[in-house]
Amino acid sequence: MSESFYLDWNNSIPILNKAYESDLFVIIIGPKGTGKTSLVRDFVRSKGAKLDSINFSLRTRESHLVGSKTLTNGTVSFDEGLLVKSMREGSMLYLDEVNSAEADVLLRLDEALDDRRQIVLKESTGELIKAKENWFVIATINPLSHSGTKELPPQLLSRFPVRISLEYPPEDIELEIIKKYVSGNHESELVQGIKLANILRQAAAVEELFYSPSLRETIAFGKLLDKETSTKEAATIVFGNVYTQWGNIEHQKVRDIITSMFGS
Numbered sequence: 001m002s003e004s005f006y007l008d009w010n011n012s013i014p015i016l017n018k019a020y021e022s023d024l025f026v027i028i029i030g031p032k033g034t035g036k037t038s039l040v041r042d043f044v045r046s047k048g049a050k051l052d053s054i055n056f057s058l059r060t061r062e063s064h065l066v067g068s069k070t071l072t073n074g075t076v077s078f079d080e081g082l083l084v085k086s087m088r089e090g091s092m093l094y095l096d097e098v099n100s101a102e103a104d105v106l107l108r109l110d111e112a113l114d115d116r117r118q119i120v121l122k123e124s125t126g127e128l129i130k131a132k133e134n135w136f137v138i139a140t141i142n143p144l145s146h147s148g149t150k151e152l153p154p155q156l157l158s159r160f161p162v163r164i165s166l167e168y169p170p171e172d173i174e175l176e177i178i179k180k181y182v183s184g185n186h187e188s189e190l191v192q193g194i195k196l197a198n199i200l201r202q203a204a205a206v207e208e209l210f211y212s213p214s215l216r217e218t219i220a221f222g223k224l225l226d227k228e229t230s231t232k233e234a235a236t237i238v239f240g241n242v243y244t245q246w247g248n249i250e251h252q253k254v255r256d257i258i259t260s261m262f263g264s
């Protein structure tokens, strides 16, 4: 990816810069595939900083964050986790989908993220780790409707006083973003694909459909058009077929929309 690949359409980079200069941690909230990770990467690159990422899931344990004891050749040592390493180095720490983790794991984050920016290695020597200056943390959460996500405990949420909301972009901007990835020879077809994606997103938002396509899908649609796939076929492959997961009625609803837009 080139330097300015990320299109900062809702002015998030200036907010990230102000937060960074004021030592205020940031949380980015938005559905899947709206550019959260790309935004963070672009910002970290612009600062010339090192990026450490933790992708949270139900299986994330405290030991991933803080570390764990290991036994090699009869000697016990402590393998520091990414949170501790990042605090020591003063890197940028990206906590991705932090609301998919179990509450007890998050408790340990509270400690590190409060205003003192320090953590006690009670699992090891009891050493007090103080974060290096410039240590910075950016987290993302998916909206609560996203499966597997839970509400972030309020005290943890309060550690991220700067909040950026990243939704699906307006149609003209989504077109501009897609054109960064595809030839742009199919402008009117791309516009139609984005329209379709937004119809499906709106239907998913009111729970008429189970799935909401992201920018990944509209980009994929454009890439298939570049490979001489017909518009209808690309729409079926990228936007239609996924709904068979939820049965024939769901699939048929979307097939009808695709046929009405792209012909039979």
Ligand SMILES: Nc1ncnc2c1ncn2[C@@H]1O[C@H](COP(=O)(O)OP(=O)(O)OP(=O)(O)O)[C@@H](O)[C@H]1O
Pocket: 005, 006, 007, 008, 009, 031, 032, 033, 034, 035, 036, 037, 038, 039, 142, 177, 180, 215, 216, 219
């Ligand atoms: N503003 C943008 N400028 C350039 N590319 C973008 C932009 N927004 C999204 N994209 C592209 O859309 C795709 C999805 O973006 P990304 O992975 O950053 O989303 P995300 O919000 O982190 O998704 P998830 O919640 O699933 O992790 C990527 O290919 C990304 O490069």
Ligand SMILES: [Mg+2]
Pocket: 036, 037, 038, 096
């Ligand atoms: Mg992401």
